[in-house]
Amino acid sequence: MARITKGILGGFSGKVGTIVGANWRGQDIIRSTPKPNSRPPSEKQLLQQTKFKLVIDFLKPVKNIQRKYFGTGSGSKSRVNMAVSYTINEAIQMTGDIPELMYNKVLITKGDLAGFQNAAATPQAGNIIRLNWENNSQQGNADATDKANAVCYCEELGTFEIFESITERSMLTADITLPAYHAGKEIQLWIFLNNAKETLACNSAYLGNLTLI
Known part of the structure; x- marks a missing residue:
């Protein structure tokens, strides 16, 4: 069944007989139904x-953040799709024949808000990570009330811990506490700021690979 989107003379989406209607880059198009391809995928296609799959599985837990705070969201690509494309193109390296993520290249958020200044993270006893940064509340479009957030990923466990609105930019420090089962584990850490209206964020900052105490 097809769906007409702009009246009887407009574009449509879906399948009608042997043709398919769709919208591609803002243009209404029709194309023939693709024929089944029995040819096995090439090595390049398999790679x-x-x-x-690597990127989709990795980013899935932060999809709600990226839906709000990755790029402009204009045009035909969603913010989530832009995050996937960026990560595939910029944050993967090959180790032999195996693709691996470069965590220092990963962006959780991407935007025009002024980011953290000289941010640092230090593990504390009790699975605590202490965050510190310098005051840049008067820089560009920064504001003292911008919200600080942290995203932690444990590769060994394959899990994320997300800490949203933990404090404001002007506070200059914050502690985050991970669940007890993270004790002694290595954690990849990113932080980002968003404005109080939740309409704008900065590029996330990668603070490194930390071992919890």
């Missing part, structure tokens, strides 16, 4: 599929 791209592997990269795509």
Whole structure:
């Protein structure tokens, strides 16, 4: 069944007989139904599929953040799709034949808000990570009330811990506490700021690979 989107003379989406209607880059198009392809995928295609699955699986837990705070969201690509494309193109390296994520290249958020200044993270006893940064509340479009957030990923466990609105930019420090089962584990850490209206964020900052105490 097809759906007409702009009246009887407009574009449509879906399948009608042997044609398919869709919107591509803002243009209404129709194309014939693709024929089944019995040809096995090439090595290049298999590698791209592997990269795509790696990135999709990794980013899935932060999808709600990226839906709000990755890029402008204009045009035909969603913010989530832009995050996937960026990560595949900029944050993957090959180790032999195996694609691997470069965590220092990963962006959790991407935007025009002024970011942290000289941020640092230090593990504390009790699975605590202490965050510190310098005051830049008067820089560009920064504001003292911007909200600080932290995203932690444990590769060994394959899990994320997300801490949203933990404090404001002007506070210059914050502690986050991970669950007890993270004791002694290595944690990848990113932080980012968003404005109080939740309409704008900065590029996330990667603070490194930390071992919890």
